[in-house]
Amino acid sequence: MPTIPAKTAKSAKTANAAKAARKAATSTKRTARAATADVPALSDAAASRFRRALHAWYRANCRDLPWRETRDPYRILVSELMLQQTQVSRVLDFYARFLERFPDLDTLAAARPHRVMEAWEGLGYYARARNLHALAQHVTTEAQGVIPSDPEALRELPGIGAYTAGAVASFAYEKRAALVDTNVARVLHRVFAPDIAPKSGPGSKVLWAIAERILPRTGKQTWTHNQALMELGALVCGARAPKCGGCPVSKQCRSAHSFE
Numbered sequence: 001m002p003t004i005p006a007k008t009a010k011s012a013k014t015a016n017a018a019k020a021a022r023k024a025a026t027s028t029k030r031t032a033r034a035a036t037a038d039v040p041a042l043s044d045a046a047a048s049r050f051r052r053a054l055h056a057w058y059r060a061n062c063r064d065l066p067w068r069e070t071r072d073p074y075r076i077l078v079s080e081l082m083l084q085q086t087q088v089s090r091v092l093d094f095y096a097r098f099l100e101r102f103p104d105l106d107t108l109a110a111a112r113p114h115r116v117m118e119a120w121e122g123l124g125y126y127a128r129a130r131n132l133h134a135l136a137q138h139v140t141t142e143a144q145g146v147i148p149s150d151p152e153a154l155r156e157l158p159g160i161g162a163y164t165a166g167a168v169a170s171f172a173y174e175k176r177a178a179l180v181d182t183n184v185a186r187v188l189h190r191v192f193a194p195d196i197a198p199k200s201g202p203g204s205k206v207l208w209a210i211a212e213r214i215l216p217r218t219g220k221q222t223w224t225h226n227q228a229l230m231e232l233g234a235l236v237c238g239a240r241a242p243k244c245g246g247c248p249v250s251k252q253c254r255s256a257h258s259f260e
């Protein structure tokens, strides 16, 4: 068996140790960056420019969707739960049929569980239907039938997370409340913070902080603003092939050139 000279073995060992040290240092740096991910600086003027471009685009390009024609918190809530993990085109029929059968919170609260599940049949993710039913029963018995308008109070209800709380507060009550769903996260990540890991805990906090930072001053404008962010993510800034050429915020977007 050939013998490896002591000097060669030693230098190989040293090279490996150096490589491991470099790897550890890189990993430590990554962890530190993720843990301390800062909210990117954004001036009032830049936030305002972003909003102006986004809102003008939305007014000219938004889709007519039934849940955009109402401020009824029950109807908004039904639409928001149905839209979780489900495409708009698929939700449209279910939404109309469900509301025909359960037109208000009281009717839904009084329904037998299997009737609710029947109306949800085919839409999938059935925990949403169970949560919606439980929520209707809770609100009718414990909250005088009034769906709260405050995001914190909304989050106390069955099946309501941070996104849905922000959606109901802003879309039903026109409250100045931020929201971040998958579409909004993608837009904010690409435009303002391409360096962060958007799915990490710290990254998600940064995206929520950006969403808060760019909110308009009033609740009424917030309705348009949140709808517009979601619409941009759905129609222009898609996950696979963002259409940067026709994007209203491309001048401000830090990722626009990455997709050319």
Ligand code: SF4
Pocket (backbone or CB within 6 Å): 187, 190, 191, 236, 237, 238, 242, 243, 244, 245, 247, 248, 249, 250, 251, 253, 254, 255, 256, 259
């Ligand atoms: S410029 Fe491109 S990446 Fe940036 S928000 Fe618009 S579509 Fe998305």
